[in-house]
Amino acid sequence: MPQYMLLLRNNGDSWRKLSPDDMQKTIEKYLAWRKKPFVVGGAGLVDGSGRVVQKKSDSVRVTEGPFSESTEVMGGYYTIEAENYDEAVQLSRDNPNLDFGTIEIREVIVSHS
């Protein structure tokens, strides 16, 4: 079955404003979603760090993140299985990240070698 990557971005401040109780509930929602049968994998990304490596003429230039132009940060990603984009969208509709930011869905090229 085709696989899709869900890139979860959120406004870095949206979690910060939660009360401890709401933070706990948020974690529980993400974990409950993660347990769904179509989820193949995923990971969180460490906040506030990162490197961008670029080749400028002959030298490799490294800049430190955060580097995104928007205020949104990528919090993590999931890989899910779905028949097509429609289904992938459908499956993402109740992902808790939508309360805090956006989800970008990209189909993963699965090699059959």
Place this chain on the structure above:
Amino acid sequence: MDELSSPVLLENLFRREAGRIVSWLAGLLGSNHLQLAEDAVQETMLRAVQTWSFQGIPEKPEAWLFRVAHNYAISALRRNISFEDKTDELIAALESRRQYVEDVDTEENLRDDELRMIFMCCHPQLAQNVQIALSLKLVGGFSVGEIARIFFTEEKTVAQQLVRAKRLIREQNLPLVMPHQAELQKRLNSVLDVVYLMFSGGYAAHTGEELIRRDVCLEALRLGRLVAASSMAAPRVDALVALMALQAARLPARTDAAGDLVLLEEQDRSLWDDALLALGFSYFDKSIVGGEISEWHIQAAIAATYASAESAETIDWPAILEHYDQLIEMAPSPIVALNRAVVVMKVHGSEASLAALAPLERDDALRRYHLLPAVRGRVLAELGRFAEAEVAFSAALECDCTNPEKRFLQRQLEMVRSG
């Protein structure tokens, strides 16, 4: 970190740990570093959301939270090495507790930190409403937004109160130590007052927010038990715990499915929480050992009399009236007198109740209090004086009250209109 086989988190774990970690860190750093302790907790919880949400819950969640907060506090101090020359000492103090962080599962050691924190929050230099807000924030782990919702104030107001309180704590150097003997008993009384006001704030019936209100009641109960289990144990502390437990036991029956108020006498007793009732009675028994009789004892005795009746018909009203008479003598207040008037109706009839209400009509403290005309309306309706009852219920509806109460009064009003 354990993938997906994650244990489920205990209910309110984060809120509880927030209070414990702030109390613990502030205990190590001193009350002039409250903000740092709070920041450490905030960052820790945030980090937990960012990682646990994807990786699952670590094996020892409490130890994880303590470790991250501990590390955050140390690195924040290192970054800010300039802000005080004592920074090195503070870092050393924190470093010395590194092993402790791994063994936090032992609840015992943290109790003293929490107790010192409550006693500081109730320092006489702080106004009582600030004492309540501060206790909820620092010990209870409630957010500013949650505290504002419970007490129907603006978030901004609560935030400002807390900022000012923390500045005062810093500037006046209010220490995180237990006061000395003479002061201790006085402070204990303020602590008990604050705990009960906290409880009442949660107990007040309001639409929606039911969960958070229950949490506040249970937090007040927990704090009461914390004090009762400490070296400050006293019969009046047990009495307060009994009172709160017996009242909290009724929470599930107090509103119906539509969120409407159900009067004590009409409550479905099978909905009362048996565990809380048992807890209440056991504390009550403990409280009456020894000679002390406090206001809390009498209030608890009233709650116990209600709770021990098999049904509404078998409530021992004369005993309750006696308790109220005693309470009036010990701590006269218009609210107690109003509650007493309701009981007078049960024991001596409506005319007597009306007579008991009469002097209260002139009391300034009750001028805008909806329950005075509400009780008056009920007594008048009982006497068949429906026109006057209608006036009374309309007057009650003019006062501030919660939505479930408003609907209740509206129903009473309609009932007397139709005679």
